[in-house]
């Protein structure tokens with residue numbers, strides 16, 4: 001029975017992921033997320049239902065608009081697939097529980113801000129605020145362990161990023177700082193630290209990769225949101241295990 005639900009959550013993730021593409025690409029531009037309906041950004045060709053099926057339509061259309069043959073951004077199927085996989089994994093891990101609700105909210109937030117940060121270098125308040133309220137509400141009824149950890153994590157996440165932004169004079173955007181308040185709520189103190197460490201690590205590895213490929217452009221800022229999202233998801237799902245291993249090897253436990 002649980003396999004059926006895992007498939008169900010994968011399908012829901014695909015559909016929600018498709019919606020999050022729309023949210024992530026339209027909300028920063030202050031456009032409606034309902035009108036106009038999905039269309040080709042090049043020629044305006046409106047998408048019929050069979051051109052709008054997550055992932056499958058992209059494959060079936062071979063990545064091109066049926067109207068003008070312009071290539072469709074791989075952002076769409078990639079984030080649909082990622083959301084589908086993460087929703088399915090969340091159900092596999094947590095089953096029907098408050099943690100599942102928290103996981104789906106957290107995944108949704110991170111997918112949307114990754115898309116908007118990649119597209120516009122922006123993490124909009126109009127995305128952050130509803131998720132901050134929803135995740136805080138879950139944490140009221142379903143506290144972290146210990147109960148104060150989520151609230152301390154929020155203050156720590158916000159404070160840490162604010163401090164780094166002040167020291168580096170703009171090395172960290174306002175959206176990143178506010179995002180870490182919400183991440184802290186979801187992760188609690190320990191895993192918030194871990195998520196930031198991982199985000200910096202991934203960012204540094206990416207930087208080294210770009211340098212090695214000789215494609216470094218001076219003063220071309222890169223969005224930090226995708227690295228924060230990756231670090232936070234790993235910290236969320238595997239943080240307790242990773243911190244346990246670290247403690248063992250460092251002799252702290």
Ligand SMILES: [Zn+2]
Nearest residue numbers: 040043065068
């Ligand atoms: Zn087109």
